[in-house]
Amino acid sequence: MIDLIDEIKRLKEEKKAIILAHNYQRGEVQDIADFVGDSLELSRTAAKVDAKVIIFCGVYFMAETAAILCSDKVVILPDFEAGCPLANMITLKELEDFKKSHPKVPVVCYINSSAEIKANSDICCTSSNVINVVNSLREEEIIFIPDMNLGNFVSKNTSKNIHIWQGFCPTHLWIKLNDIKRLKEIHPDAVVMVHPECAPDVVEYADKVLSTGQMLKFAKESAFKKFIVGTENGIIHRLKKENPKKEFYPVSKKIICPNMKRITLRKILKSLKNLEPKVIVEKEISKKAKTSIERMLEIL
Ligand code: CIZ
DSSP: OHHHHHHHHHHHHHTTEEEEEETTSOHHHHHHOSEEEOHHHHHHHHHHSSOSEEEEESOHHHHHHHHHHOTTSEEEOSOTTOOOTTGGGOOHHHHHHHHHHSTTOOEEEESSSOHHHHHTSSEEEOTTTHHHHHHHSSOSEEEEESBHHHHHHHHHTSSSEEEEOOBOOTTGGGOOHHHHHHHHHHOTTOEEEEOTTSOHHHHHHOSEEOOHHHHHHHHHHSSOOEEEEESOTTHHHHHHHHOTTSEEEESOTTOOOTTGGGOOHHHHHHHHHHTOSBOOOOHHHHHHHHHHHHHHHHTO
């Protein structure tokens, strides 16, 4: 393990690469990374760092977003099988049909979507800015894709009429209200923070509904000492590391995204050696997808 880490560090220098890791990655991958964050923070970091090569430890749509925002760099995803089932829950044909059934209604797409879907949407959003993005549009009717739970969450927090695509994150659906209630009985003084990709009953019960970046900020700044955490368990590593005196309880051991866990130190090493596999987004799609991401960045 030490040899592996040393070799990764050596090759990183040699290839002028940086390693970016999502908050849901394995602990050892987060520890070797230059930056750890949510998908947008990582893409923005990718765009501004002085490096030729980005080793992106996350899932495909995230690496694709980084490639869209920094076309001058080589973006590598150490395992191309690391997909996002939620992002795959809407195809371009389905989006086109959905648009036809609601003509002239603008499309807001969650960042968990393919470049092609972003390219055919009006504006992108993340779980931290979804309400602001929806409210920034002058239209009163909005199409929201692909996550139904995030769609329901925004629907409850805006006066707009939202047409929601019925996609979902299978990992967040493992977060069950009964498990949270059981933990709350054991730790009555713990605050419950959950991700808006969770089911509506979980979101309704939670004290705080937060993106991963917001959870990390809230855990650091709040006076609470105990937290029940309703999102992918990879975030517990960073929460504990940044708050050694606080306690964090995952809702269940099952809240693991198998795709996020596909990236390992060995695969990172292999990608650094070969500079493969590269994420390449077709030029025209990249240009249009960038527009919908940039529209979001303007209203942040
Ligand atoms: O945008 C991200 O990184 C995702 C998928 C979730 C979050 O809340 O950070």
